[in-house]
Amino acid sequence: MAGKSPETDCSNFVRLLQPINRTSVYACGTGAFQPTCTFLNLNPESEEPSLSLSHIYESGQGKCPFSAREPFTALLTDGDLYSGTSVDFMGVNAGLFRTAVQGPGRQSLRxxxxxxxxxxxxxxxxxxxxxxxxxxxxxxxxxxxxxxxxxxxxxxxxxxxxxxxxxxxxxxxxxxxxxxxxxxxxxxxxxxxxxxxxxxxxxxxxxxxxxxxxxxxxxxxxxxxxxxxxxxxxxxxxxxxxxxxxxxxxxxxxxxxxxxxxxxxxxxxxxxxxxxxxxxxxxxxxxxxxxxxxxxxxxxxxxxxxxxxxxxxxxxxxxxxxxxxxTDRIRRLVVDRVEAEDGVYDVLHLGTDQGKVLKVVSVLNGGLEPEEVVLEELNVFQVGSAGFCCGPPPSDQPNPWFSLVSHTHTHTHTHTHTHTQIRTSILVGTFH
Missing domain, CATH: 2.130.10.10 (YVTN repeat-like/Quinoprotein amine dehydrogenase)
Known part of the structure; x- marks a missing residue:
């Protein structure tokens, strides 16, 4: 394909995974610039949970982008998929689409x-x-x-x-x-x-x-x-x-x-x-x-x-x-609302393009402006050694992404104003 790298452009990059129910997931990939979608069947009740393809394939046009680099969004609700993506090879014809995924669904729109x-x-x-x-x-x-x-x-x-x-x-x-x-x-x-x-x-x-x-x-x-x-x-x-x-x-x-x-x-x-x-x-x-x-x-x-x-x-x-x-630019955000001894706080977990995660809370100290308190800074990835995080990738690299998954636990944070025990999140970063 002219102008495209076989290694980084012409593979099948999975761009969409939307759960339908406990045993089925709707998945779409770029398909080497031919977007394709299918269903993944899960068996969570077995001793060894399994994953299998349904072998029912359909066009992913209007559901996920042609390219691994293009930003897009998708939401599966009430059997319909709402997608913000492009529907052409060049990524010029972009729109907000609705297509039926399960059952008759509603009228397809864009x-x-x-x-x-x-x-x-x-x-x-x-x-x-x-x-x-x-x-x-x-x-x-x-x-x-x-x-x-x-x-x-x-x-x-x-x-x-x-x-x-x-x-x-x-x-x-x-x-x-x-x-x-x-x-x-x-x-x-x-x-x-x-x-x-x-x-x-x-x-x-x-x-x-x-x-x-x-x-x-x-x-x-x-x-x-x-x-x-x-x-x-x-x-x-x-x-x-x-x-x-x-x-x-x-x-x-x-x-x-x-x-x-x-x-x-x-x-x-x-x-x-x-x-x-x-x-x-x-x-x-x-x-x-x-x-x-x-x-x-x-x-x-x-x-x-x-x-x-x-x-x-x-x-x-x-x-x-x-x-x-x-030097860093914040790319991803997860918020955890936690109860402390002195009130309720929203703890921000901020992922940067240099592979860091900041844990931040805003504290009101009687003034009109909230005070930013950085509770923790983690170096999750060493950018340049294993890959690239969230910034603009090199021309020979697909667009990576960075996700944060939280699991709650109790931890004690100490800073100059309060000593507070709050339930917060352990964040797992994924990096492609």
């Missing part, structure tokens, strides 16, 4: 192709499903990614972090947006440090997302790792977002422009009913039981207005952790 207002050279990071209300008709899938910022101007290479969402019961339009999302909306995620004279330092490159579940399934806490896009000023930050603030932005004003050369402004015209992005249901309005029942005016508005005007701001309007002018 975002509009080659339309920068929908997605503009996206790098997908993560996705998760969360119920918005007690009605399952309101369930949505949230997708996190970074992309070229269309609102920054046609010649501006600036990258913004985004969160997008779609309704699970979206089946596309009837006369317009056929086999396309009718509920797709996106908003900017902001992680910045307030500066003098109102000039903030922005960390625009979303690297990783961790969703911390709470007692309320509708309101998990969303942690994000961000880095700077500047080659001069290097830094990483961790910001925390609430689902309430994310929902508020999606229920807020839309962004609008009259044409490709026009400036983006807040849309102040009449918003059609039902409001674009609303999941159809009998409880909301019995006339609109499906997205195919939506009025043409609402579907037309959805085709032209995917971007929200307001950004999603972090809790406290600033990061809970920052590292600047540092």
């Amino acid at each position: 975002s509009e192709a080659y339309d920068n207002n929908w997605l503009n050279e996206p790098d997908f990071v993560d996705s998760f499903s969360v119920p918005d209300t007690h009605s399952p008709d309101d369930d949505k899938v949230y997708v996190f990614f970074r992309e070229r910022a269309a609102e920054a101007g046609p010649w501006d290479q600036r990258v913004y972090s985004r969160v997008a969402r779609v309704c699970k019961n979206d089946v596309g339009g009837k006369r317009s947006l056929i086999n396309r999302w009718t509920t797709f909306l996106k908003a900017r995620l902001v992680c910045s440090v307030p500066g003098p004279s109102g000039v903030d330092t922005h960390f625009d490159q979303l690297e990783d997302i961790f969703v911390l579940e709470t007692k309320d399934p509708q309101n998990p806490v969303v942690y994000g790792v961000f880095s700077t896009s500047s080659s001069v000023f290097r830094g990483s930050a961790v910001c925390v977002f609430s689902m309430a603030s994310i929902r508020a932005v999606f229920n807020g004003p839309f962004a609008h422009r009259d044409g490709p050369e026009s400036r983006w402004v807040e849309y102040r015209g009449r918003i059609p009913y039902p409001r674009p992005g609303t999941c159809p249901s009998e409880t909301y309005d019995a006339r609109y039981r499906s997205t195919r029942d939506l009025p043409d005016e609402a579907v037309s508005f959805s085709r032209q207005h995917q971007l929200m005007w307001d950004p999603v701001l972090p809790l406290g309007a600033r990061p809970v952790f920052t590292r600047v002018h540092w």
Whole structure:
């Protein structure tokens, strides 16, 4: 294959492993630039647990990328696979897809192709499903990614972090947006440090997302790792977002422009009913039981207005952790909520591109700004000896990844302010 290395490009790199149930896993690989998916059968009840292939193979196009280097996300829920990936050899035709994996599933959908207002050279990071209300008709899938910022101007290479969402019961339009999302909306995620004279330092490159579940399934806490896009000023930050603030932005004003050369402004015209992005249901309005029942005016508005005007701001309007002018760049994040003698803490485990893991906690000491306390720093991998961690790989290496798996235990951490015994995590790093 022209321009590709047989060793690092033209093998079958497994990119997707999604559990279906206790005995079955859906797996997809690059298949030497021919993405292929199959089912893995598990036998956990036997004395010697076994793993076997089902020998039922299907195309992985729209489910996982062609390349081992391309960032992507996938989520299997309710028998449907939601994937943020590209569907071509060059990785240009990227989109958010839904395909049925088990059973009839819902209608296969995708975002509009080659339309920068929908997605503009996206790098997908993560996705998760969360119920918005007690009605399952309101369930949505949230997708996190970074992309070229269309609102920054046609010649501006600036990258913004985004969160997008779609309704699970979206089946596309009837006369317009056929086999396309009718509920797709996106908003900017902001992680910045307030500066003098109102000039903030922005960390625009979303690297990783961790969703911390709470007692309320509708309101998990969303942690994000961000880095700077500047080659001069290097830094990483961790910001925390609430689902309430994310929902508020999606229920807020839309962004609008009259044409490709026009400036983006807040849309102040009449918003059609039902409001674009609303999941159809009998409880909301019995006339609109499906997205195919939506009025043409609402579907037309959805085709032209995917971007929200307001950004999603972090809790406290600033990061809970920052590292600047540092050789490492934070790539991965795991959060463990622990109970201590003096309260509840969220312990951050941060994996860097140089093979380190930082264990950090933010402590409020009566001031407005949390104090960052580094509890531990581990050198998990020696980059350059056995491989490469999370940074940009050499041209002859496939894109590796770095995962953190936690197992809880009790440990005592001591620092200058408190002596606290908390349950925290042993992290296992995997490195390819």
